[in-house]
Amino acid sequence: MTVTRNSRADVVRAAGRLFAARGYHGTSMRDLGRELGLQGSSLYSHITSKEDLLVEVVEAGAELFERSATRALEETEEPIERLRLLVGGHVGVVLDHLDEARTFLNEAQALERDHRAVVIKARDRYESVFRSVIRQGIESGELRPDLDVRMTAIYLLSVLNAIDRWYRPEGELDRDALVDSIMEFVVRGANRVR
Amino acid sequence: MTVTRNSRADVVRAAGRLFAARGYHGTSMRDLGRELGLQGSSLYSHITSKEDLLVEVVEAGAELFERSATRALEETEEPIERLRLLVGGHVGVVLDHLDEARTFLNEAQALERDHRAVVIKARDRYESVFRSVIRQGIESGELRPDLDVRMTAIYLLSVLNAIDRWYRPEGELDRDALVDSIMEFVVRGANRVR
DNA sequence: CCTACCGATCGGTAGG
DNA sequence: CCTACCGATCGGTAGG
Numbered sequence: 001m002t003v004t005r006n007s008r009a010d011v012v013r014a015a016g017r018l019f020a021a022r023g024y025h026g027t028s029m030r031d032l033g034r035e036l037g038l039q040g041s042s043l044y045s046h047i048t049s050k051e052d053l054l055v056e057v058v059e060a061g062a063e064l065f066e067r068s069a070t071r072a073l074e075e076t077e078e079p080i081e082r083l084r085l086l087v088g089g090h091v092g093v094v095l096d097h098l099d100e101a102r103t104f105l106n107e108a109q110a111l112e113r114d115h116r117a118v119v120i121k122a123r124d125r126y127e128s129v130f131r132s133v134i135r136q137g138i139e140s141g142e143l144r145p146d147l148d149v150r151m152t153a154i155y156l157l158s159v160l161n162a163i164d165r166w167y168r169p170e171g172e173l174d175r176d177a178l179v180d181s182i183m184e185f186v187v188r189g190a191n192r193v194r
Numbered sequence: 195m196t197v198t199r200n201s202r203a204d205v206v207r208a209a210g211r212l213f214a215a216r217g218y219h220g221t222s223m224r225d226l227g228r229e230l231g232l233q234g235s236s237l238y239s240h241i242t243s244k245e246d247l248l249v250e251v252v253e254a255g256a257e258l259f260e261r262s263a264t265r266a267l268e269e270t271e272e273p274i275e276r277l278r279l280l281v282g283g284h285v286g287v288v289l290d291h292l293d294e295a296r297t298f299l300n301e302a303q304a305l306e307r308d309h310r311a312v313v314i315k316a317r318d319r320y321e322s323v324f325r326s327v328i329r330q331g332i333e334s335g336e337l338r339p340d341l342d343v344r345m346t347a348i349y350l351l352s353v354l355n356a357i358d359r360w361y362r363p364e365g366e367l368d369r370d371a372l373v374d375s376i377m378e379f380v381v382r383g384a385n386r387v388r
Numbered sequence: 389c390c391t392a393c394c395g396a397t398c399g400g401t402a403g404g
Numbered sequence: 405c406c407t408a409c410c411g412a413t414c415g416g417t418a419g420g
Binding site (some may be wrong): 005006043 | 389390391392393
């Protein structure tokens with residue numbers, strides 16, 4: 001049995017776990033120390049403040065979502081394919097990086113002003129990728145022309161951001177079926193082909 | 195200028211305001227006292243614990259949603275009309291009772307086990323109303339028969355529960371237009387009429 | 389990474 | 405509803 005010291009990355013990951021489960025204000029540095037098998041005060045050899053930890057976890061979440069969007073755009077130019085990749089990528093981030101995703105989505109309000117502003121900008125950029133892909137789908141004739149682009153993006157993201165609230169990987173619905181289900185829900189309502 | 199004493203209801207309402215804005219763990223009893231212009235310790239002449247306050251706010255939220263669902267069912271028997279009333283009622287609760295709605299939706303995790311279980315049951319009952327109305331829409335032939343009832347209810351509620359994250363009453367979209375927009379998004383995708 | 393602390397703040401009580 | 409507290413816990417530092 002090897003007892004290794006914790007790395008800074010271990011600390012950030014554990015913080016994500018607790019922030020996602022109990023919230024930032026619901027997590028004390030002593031809770032976090034316990035999670036890692038050390039004293040709360042020992043955490044300060046890795047970080048300089050509790051807020052720092054939140055910033056790192058939230059930024060990790062933001063990066064995961066942004067990278068997913070970039071990949072979707074690089075993979076193909078076909079709008080509906082892009083939309084499916086955006087949905088699949090988002091589902092992947094939520095399911096594979098639940099803690100970072102949840103903290104990014106729910107705990108950004110606990111950040112102080114400047115850092116919160118950065119997060120809001122990252123969210124806007126991410127949402128704008130959805131908007132532009134929806135717009136491309138309209139231009140290509142695959143989505144109906146009277147669609148409200150902004151609203152559609154908001155509704156789709158509402159569905160995606162709520163997944164962690166109900167989805168259980170042990171359930172009957174696997175990841176691909178989930179993506180199909182969401183795509184059907186969204187695109188059937190926006191599809192021109194009748 | 196009349197300086198009146200605060201009632202218990204005032205305390206609960208103010209608690210809802212702060213819990214919704216900063217979260218339960220992000221709100222101290224002294225914060226709440228300041229909000230009402232009195233000492234933190236004075237709150238204990240109205241209530242017996244901080245957790246009590248959370249229970250009351252969350253239950254107020256639960257009741258508002260349940261009453262909205264009951265009203266929708268009583269108003270009409272036509273499935274699509276019922277669905278519209280459910281959506282309109284939900285939008286009304288979120289916009290007119292934002293603090294209770296937010297606390298109900300986001301802060302129930304801070305409740306201790308027993309009370310949290312009550313909330314989860316209330317949510318299930320509410321969701322089951324959505325499911326049964328969707329089922330009625332399928333039976334009446336207005337919604338397509340291959341629709342996944344559970345998933346459709348979850349997606350619709352995901353859209354509804356995210357409204358407080360982006361909707362601004364000062365914006366161009368008024369309440370009725372919001373309801374129309376959501377109904378179009380959901381029903382067009384589920385509508386049999388082509 | 390630990391021990392030993394720090395001042396500040398927490399939820400809550402006693403007694404008016 | 406206030407004053408005056410209580411013990412516990414908070415984020416964080418010093419010094420090893």
